[in-house]
């Protein structure tokens with residue numbers, strides 16, 4: 501039975517934004533990632549956890565391709581190896597009326613500059629006992645716009661304990677200095693959504709970042725990272741906010757060959773949903789987002805969405 505979620509977040513929980521210290525900023529710039537002991541009040545994290553688990557229980561976003569399994573080629577409604585819900589706040593807008601969101605935005609502006617804005621959010625769930633490993637990757641490897649680049653950071657907050665045994669984040673220090681390494685779809689299966697880095701790196705160099713609920717780790721778009729399997733009796737859930745600078749024209753186009761000719765199960769589902777009327781919902785969402793972003797980028801994104809509909 502669906503749980504009734506209290507989805508109001510009280511103002512007294514709005515902890516003042518804690519900027520990064522000079523030392524934390526320095527660690528992020530040098531190593532490509534930095535951990536924070538706390539980014540949101542505990543009571544708020546409990547409500548975020550309940551809100552997202554309710555969305556996952558109800559399987560929202562499946563038809564529109566926002567919910568998928570990162571490593572399962574079949575990616576059916578029952579897939580539960582490594583579940584991702586992208587654009588999480590579309591289904592629970594209160595997730596952005598949080599101290600977590602405010603603190604994360606303030607940190608993003610400190611790191612990327614005053615033009616930095618929210619880019620997207622996602623939640624990643626590793627079920628108890630068999631949650632799959634998150635493949636090694638750099639976030640920029642998913643960037644499909646060859647002509648435009650942007651600076652980006654992801655702020656990863658677990659709403660449950662994140663431990664070595666249940667799949668906390670792990671990073672290869674300094675990997676952000678190596679450019680975008682070669683990737684391929686996970687297990688070289690074009691139907692799979694998740695990408696896997698096949699560049700030259702040594703996973704034994706990984707630094708593990710266990711965190712309590714409400715702690716956070718920040719990484720750049722080129723920091724090589726992954727997360728282990730969940731072998732424990734409890735699920736692991738993280739809610740991730742991604743921020744970026746406005747896009748700039750690339751001097752030379754950066755087209756990643758691993759994004760060509762893909763036949764993702766999720767993308768096919770999304771195309772069907774758009775064709776069956778989802779395009780109207782999508783345009784409204786983009787218009788709402790566009791109010792907070794540069795006009796040019798909104799128009800370009802709508803044009804791209806329409807082109808993809810063919």
Ligand SMILES: O=C(O)CCC(=O)C(=O)O
Pocket residue numbers: 624634639654656667725726727738740
């Ligand atoms: O939560 C996970 O398992 C992986 C998260 C991740 O890869 C990311 O936030 O970029």
